[in-house]
Amino acid sequence: MNKKCNGCGVLLQFEKPEMEGYVETHMYEKSNVCRRCFRLKFYGDYIFINKSNEEYENILNQISKTGDLVIYMVDMFNISDELICVDKLLNNPILLVLTKRDLLPKSVKDAKIINYLKTYNLDVIDIISISSEKNYNLDKLYKMIMKNKRSNNVYIVGNTNAGKSSFINKMLKNYSSNKSFITTSMLPSTTLDVMEIKLNDKITIIDTPGLIEEGNIVNCYDYMTLKRILPKKEIKPRTYQIDPKRCLLIEDLAQINYVEGQRNSFTLYISNELNVKNESLGVVVMVPKAKKYTFNVNPGEDIVISGLGWIKIVDAAVVEIFVNEKVKTFKRKSII
Structure with missing residues (x-):
């Protein structure tokens, strides 16, 4: 029987400890998370596994064929021209969701950031900023999803560390009786494979691995350094x-x-x-x-x-x- 890790989405296996999805043999039948996710969640141990961007583009190609609604998540703390061009890769209706609103100073108004992004003339339905940590604007986003979805399937895409897993867990908490939660971390590449998560009878979320942003500092330093580089609270300019x-x-x-x-x-x-x-x-x-x-x-x-x-x-x-x-x-x- 094939089983997927509830944390990162990969198939569980007990034969190759060096490969993703590994669990010890005696734990295989009763475990629902791989060793990597278990140690990340309970001990803060982090093993970086690099998924190629070619794999990511193949996933986008498959999503594009569905015509379903796509939630494209962008970290507000890391906005660049390249991060907001996904509309060129997909034929789907897209909601652009700016995550981690709680990290920017409260003096910065949402409208200022959104108007900045609108100058790029993106082919998206709408733009909204959220904070999964503070539960900010999630009800508004949920209503937007319900209004614009083409079927029950809603795809989540974005770069590594864009906050996809935290968002999904908060959606599960707010709008679902499903008590399964996926692995979250401030570190990149938490989700390793496509994951299908039933939120309720109206929405099934399909999470995807994050795109590795070449040139991002998170790819260059160790765990302890990254804990200090990546902000966890509202930054003070x-x-x-x-x-x-x-x-x-x-x-x-x-x-x-x-x-x-x-x-x-x-x-x-x-x-x-x-x-x-x-x-x-x-x-x-x-x-x-x-x-x-x-x-x-x-x-x-x-x-x-x-x-x-x-x-x-x-x-x-x-x-x-x-x-x-x-x-x-x-x-x-x-x-x-």
């Missing part, structure tokens, strides 16, 4: 009034050099647990395997360090960013 020839050091994760411009305001939107130092330019770069990016920043632009956060700069500036060579850094229109 940190603003520095600095002159050229100064730099901001975000521990050994990133170095921001202010090369040219006038006295300027740099506001960092990063985890509250990370330390920042304001130093003279010329300090030794402490970032391991560092790569340098140089940006000519115009007023109204942010610099984004993928997965770490972003820097809002008020006036024109020439800025150098040093990050791990695998981490993507780019400019975008200011989101706040």
Whole structure:
């Protein structure tokens, strides 16, 4: 009898300990979660398993053939041009759901973020922000799902760590008598296979593995570092009034050099647990395997360090960013 893990969706097996879905032989009959999910939930042990983006695209192709409603989830803390192009890959009706609203300052209005995304002319039914942690806007989203679904099947897609599993668990708690819950974690690649979860007689949620975002900092550091990089509470923006020839050091994760411009305001939107130092330019770069990016920043632009956060700069500036060579850094229109 084939059994799937209730936590990550993969088939359970007891023959290959190094492979996904493993449970010890004597536990196979009575276990409903794999060893990886069990240890992640109860001990915080994390084993990264990389699912290829080709597999993800194959899943999207299959979803596209159904015509069913798709909930596309995007982490509000990690918005980039690439993250909001899924409408080009699917023929389905799409609700764009911005997750983790509780991490952004309360002073930031939902309408500002939503209007920012509307400038991309996305082919979506609607855009809504939610917080699974705070139960924010979930009733509103549920009504939107009921109004727009084409059948009982509703697909959930998005990047790793977009908050899909937390959302599904809160939906189960709010709108279902089904007491099964799936594995949640602040870490990427929690869900490993397609999972079908019956919410009630009107909705069956079909969860999918997250797309691995190449260039995201979460792919470059260990568990203990990620616990500090990924915010868990509302972030408190940190603003520095600095002159050229100064730099901001975000521990050994990133170095921001202010090369040219006038006295300027740099506001960092990063985890509250990370330390920042304001130093003279010329300090030794402490970032391991560092790569340098140089940006000519115009007023109204942010610099984004993928997965770490972003820097809002008020006036024109020439800025150098040093990050791990695998981490993507780019400019975008200011989101706040």
